[in-house]
Amino acid sequence: MKETTVDKILGHPLNAWYVAAWDHEVNRKPLARTVANRPLALYRTEDGDAVALADACWHRLAPLSMGKLEGRDGIRCPYHGILYNSAGRCVSMPAQETINPSATVASFPVVERYRYVWVWLGDAALADPELVPDMHQMDDPEWAGDGLTISVDCNYQLVLDNLMDLTHEEFVHSSSIGQEALSESEFTVHHDERTVTVERWMLGIDAPPFWLKNMRDKFPGFEGKVDRWQIIHFESPTTINIDVGVARAGTGAPQGDRSQGVNGYVMNTISPVTDRSSRYFWAFMRNYRLESQVITTQLRDGVSGVFREDEDMLVAQQAAIDANPDYEFYSLNIDAGGMWVRRLIERQLAAEGRLPAPVAAG
Amino acid sequence: MATSHAAVWQRATVVDSTALTDDIRRIVLAPDHPAKVDAGAHIDVRVPIGGVLDRRSYSVVDAGPDGRTLAISALDSPRSRGGARAMHALRPGDTVEITQPIVDFPLRVGAAHYVLLAGGIGITAVMGMARVLRSVGADYTLVYAGRSRPALAYVEHVQNAHGDRLRLHITDEGNPLDVTELVGGVEPGTELYLCGPIRLMDAVRRAWIERELPYPDLRFETFGNSGWFAPEDFVVRIPRIGAEVTVRATETMLEALEAAEVDLMFDCRKGECGLCEVRVLDLDGDIDHRDVFYSERQKDSRGTMCCCVSRAVAPPGGTAVVTIDIS
Structure with a gap:
């Protein structure tokens, strides 16, 4: 192999x-x-x-x-x-x-x-409900939020790649969550047999528009620098929950005290439809202002707009892949998370006797 | 089910042939194109019978990793139509044509309780199911019934593998299967998977209906080769086309009519679909209905028969003659 x-x-x-x-x-x-x-x-x-x-x-x-x-x-x-x-x-x-x-x-x-x-x-004898990926924030009383479904015309792996490397936010989502600090900051990657984690902290930065709004929902009139985090949790084969948030700069969020910040979880689970289409189920859950339906709706609609930008890119990327069957992928250092995901999935496919991958069509 | 029904033929090499009993041999095949084998799967094998290649179905008893080897077992009985004899003659290195594993008898995981009931060689159809149910920790009982211990294939194997979950019923050891008692003791929520001779299937079906258990929870597979009477030669007449054909004990009525170039419609060849129905105009003798297509009422009327599996039975001291019309 x-x-x-x-x-x-x-x-x-x-x-x-x-x-x-x-x-x-x-x-x-x-x-x-x-x-x-x-x-x-x-x-x-x-x-x-x-x-x-x-x-x-x-x-x-x-x-x-x-x-x-x-x-x-x-x-x-x-x-x-x-x-x-x-x-x-x-x-x-x-x-x-x-x-x-x-x-x-x-x-x-x-x-x-x-x-x-x-x-x-697959094999019904192996269908253990304990293998359902952990998405407990979806219906935990300590979290509130909602989500939608995106039908996207691309292979599911391209969606996973997108979620495992968030430096694309600077370019795809420049008006909401993107900022230069994303590609400038260090990140760490860990993996085991079923999970991959990518963690990135951006300290003492300006909050981008989406996060400034969220901070002000919890701390009316908030001004100043923030510490921002993105901790991407992948669970095999297609679930990615992203722990995201910002806190007042220097109040200890990296050390575990998030009380001076706002925390959300972007819940994503991708279902392959065909080799070239996917159904992408997502929700944005938060653990503050649980009583506010207005915030639930605003966050759902705001994230929905952000994800539409991803969808446009993913469909265009799949089309370009299929239009250039003789061109290969090259990798960057920022692809480490996505590449670990690919390797875990390939190992599972090999264990099922289902390699090689579908042929990229012209 | 529909997705796995169509046969794809390939070559397989015999890698082992072992006698399990006086009448049953275990034959291990290595297919050219291995595929994963699910519980309840069978393969069809092209076997030479009287110089002609014919098709027989055998349950897959067990399989090697990814289906690289498939074990089947063939019973050569006096009632066999000749397929088993050809299978018994196979030796390592020989090649045969087989289909991919086909699942028409799927095991559903998730029922509250299971009874797997095997009569004689029927053990071959439920052994794979028992293995899966054991591995998922299901509540199952494997019931294995036969006339005598030396005639039961895999009896030690299933004793070792299933321990207390096995109920053995051996007639000549004074412990015959009591179908009424077995079905009477079935708990609600039980699925019963059955493979055995037609008398056993009929008795279980009657007891199941009598107890008003949900009929879809009674699962069975028949390859249409088990009857109420031993096969014998009989004559078929089709006056409308002026045909008269003798059906040998070793062939089906459909095969004999095909050989005589009678243009018949058929599909499953195992008495399930009813496409091969012929209308009985006159009958000297009786009909051995071996299908599962007709109801009791329809069978008793003797007005039609499934010619792919069912046969005529001779009247005392004579030869059976069935006069039919066809579509």
């Missing part, structure tokens, strides 16, 4: 939990969602359990997501009326007196956690 990560875009591990939808999106009307190249029909039983079935009837592959829910946990194919239960077993074949014993559709393991519906498309 090669140890140098050179592929531009990567295949996706299958023995992993991916978010298929926000919890509020899955209800008593079937929802069609593709995750990791597998079209799914998502719905909820009358008992409230989320279900993920392969979105193709056993018989002629008509999409079950176009069908109707029936009974406690059933879904009926909209074409010839074959009825399945939530385990994917046929319970009725309207045109005959018996049921063909092989009539099943795949029913994938589902876990509902942190306001998301997670699905496992």
Whole structure:
């Protein structure tokens, strides 16, 4: 096995939990969602359990997501009326007196956690709910916030690269969170088998507009220099939670006293859709002014605008990759976090026997 | 399921052949294109029978890493249609054509309780499932029933692997399987996976329905080669096209009609889909319905049959003749 990560875009591990939808999106009307190249029909039983079935009837592959829910946990194919239960077993074949014993559709393991519906498309015997990445800030009473979903036409790895190196903020997000200090400051990288951490501190700097606003929400009329941090936590294969914030300069934030600052967590989990499209679920959670719905909405809308700038760049980057199949990637020192992510994912792909990566198309 | 149903043929080399019992051999194959093997998978093998390549299905008992080797087991019984004899003749170094592992009998992980029920050679279909259920810590019972201990393949293996979770029922040791008692003791939330002869399948199905357990929780696989009677020669007449064909004990009615160039529709070849249905106009003898397509009512009416698996049975002292019409 090669140890140098050179592929531009990567295949996706299958023995992993991916978010298929926000919890509020899955209800008593079937929802069609593709995750990791597998079209799914998502719905909820009358008992409230989320279900993920392969979105193709056993018989002629008509999409079950176009069908109707029936009974406690059933879904009926909209074409010839074959009825399945939530385990994917046929319970009725309207045109005959018996049921063909092989009539099943795949029913994938589902876990509902942190306001998301997670699905496992690989070996069901390995689908341990304890492997759901830690995103506890999403529904912890000490945190408040909200998020949205971005459908982005690029390989999921490009989104991970984007989140693992935030020096791009200076150039992509110059009006909100970008500043020169980002690319000028030192950073450290750590990794283990499932995680990568990139930590960057910028001390005694001016707060960029986004952070000045947040400081003033907590400390009305705030003026002055801040210490700013970005601690990027990656958990395999596609979750990145970024501990971000600023505090009054010199009040001890690097040593652990954040009381004179504001702290947010940018929660990101990326679900591959196809090799060249991804669904990017994000939220911005904060641990101050929990009572303020106005701040929740302002932060969600503000971050949404920032991420639209990323989306434009990522789509353009994927297009350029595909338009230049004979050109390779070169790396910079700032890519260390992203390159560790790529290596961990490649190791998982190798363990699943799923290397090499998809071919970059022209 | 649909995604893994289409057969892709490839070559495989025999790497081992071992007698497990007087009638059962374990055959280990190395496919040219290995693929991961899931519980409940089978492969189809092209076997020469009477100089013609025919197709037989065998459950994958166990597999090496990434499917680089596949073990199957073949029972050569007096009721065999000839496939097992050819399989038993295979020796290391021989090559055969096989499909990729196909899962038409998937194990669902996540049920509250499981019963895996194997009659005789049916153990080959549920051993992989038992292995998965043990590894995920599921609540399962493996029930293995047969006539006599020397005829049971893998009996020591499953004793060692599954210990207290194994229930052995051996008729000639005075401990036969009581299907009513077994199904009667099933806890709510149990999925029962069954592979065995048609009499066992029928008894379990009746007991399951009698207890009003959810029918989709009764899972079974049949390769359509088990009947109520031993196969014997019989005659098929199709007056509309002036055909009369003798079906040998070693071939199916569909195979005999195909050989006679009768243009028939079919798909699954294991008595599940009902596409090979023929209308019975007249019958001298009875029908051995080996399919799972028809209801009891339909079988009792003797008006139609699935010619891919079902056969005619002779009346006392005579030869069976079935007169049919086709689509």
